[in-house]
């Protein structure tokens with residue numbers, strides 16, 4: 265039996281199409297569909313470290329993820345990229361490169377020249393910013409996604425794309441929200457994330473792309489600012505509490521949303537990326553650690569800062585979004601498939617955030 269026939273037979277059994285073998289030597293364009301893609305999961309040997317590219321890496325999450333991955337895989341194996349100019353400490357901390365995900369050729373060149381094997385796609389416009397600029401959100405979150413999927417498929421990359429609690433909508437069960445249920449989000453952000461989940465899973469089943477996706481809750485971080493989402497209040501409150509002792513909250517006091525400390529989020533990302541393929545019964549997982557309302561967060565912060573004053577000035581756009589999102593996330597599949605376990609609950613989160621914000625603020629005041 266010829267090699268090509270053997271692989272075709274295997275593909276029929278596995279349920280994906282081995283495009284790599286069908287047309288070797290023909291130059292590949294994912295836009296021409298059947299051509300020279302090597303859709304096996306990883307292109308490095310077992311003993312090698314992956315070569316990682318992070319898109320949109322200068323936002324709330326990318327720098328922290330680069331730090332974690334560099335510790336694991338080596339400084340020069342992890343490249344941060346964005347369309348913005350990095351601050352000096354980021355530029356000096358490891359490789360940084362300009363990459364606009366809307367420029368397909370540029371993206372492909374970076375992947376080829378740097379022998380990238382894992383692509384972590386963080387570029388996006390978040391929920392509130394997306395509603396303020398729908399056409400840009402559509403470009404970045406949907407057209408950009410298509411570029412990333414094609415480059416990943418073409419070069420046999422392991423592709424991680426985060427989704428979000430925002431991929432659910434008012435018709436989804438909200439307490440708890442399981443992995444598989446109706447998803448009819450009402451934001452361009454949510455719609456683009458459902459699209460990303462479905463396209464990634466389609467490429468996985470159709471072409472064998474090693475697509476992995478976690479639906480993150482609202483992420484809370486001390487040393488990076490959120491990029492314009494509905495859950496941003498839960499970061500801002502710590503800075504304002506420490507600096508001024510006052511906070512104006514733009515969500516109603518009883519708005520319950522799933523949230524997570526950044527260290528748990530980044531560790532989950534590394535863990536799912538490293539999980540053996542056979543442990544993944546799905547390609548898109550909810551992850552969860554805690555859910556709270558602004559009122560509950562304020563109460564917990566007041567255990568440390570009893571004089572904190574909070575007023576509520578509701579932003580109708582953010583409130584409407586929050587009211588359509590999950591209140592509690594069911595992440596049982598992540599826990600049973602690849603052993604996901606969170607470390608931070610609400611008291612630990614508050615303690616850690618205040619420790620960081622307090623020492624940072626004292627440094628600023630002293631200088």
Ligand SMILES: NC(=O)c1ccc[n+]([C@@H]2O[C@H](COP(=O)([O-])OP(=O)(O)OC[C@H]3O[C@@H](n4cnc5c(N)ncnc54)[C@H](O)[C@@H]3O)[C@@H](O)[C@H]2O)c1
Nearest residue numbers: 320322323324325364365386387388426428480482483491
């Ligand atoms: N932070 C959260 O609470 C949260 C929660 C759920 C999911 N997520 C997802 O995680 C990912 C990272 O989130 P984040 O909070 O760091 O986002 P962020 O908004 O802070 O950062 C996004 C980055 O994308 C970059 N970007 C915009 N247009 C680009 C383009 N054309 N090409 C390349 N880069 C571009 C921006 O410059 C920015 O640095 C996003 O996909 C987001 O949807 C975040």
Ligand SMILES: C[C@@H](O)[C@H](N)C(=O)O
Nearest residue numbers: 390391428493494495
């Ligand atoms: C939840 C998440 O996707 C983001 N923090 C937002 O609020 O838009």
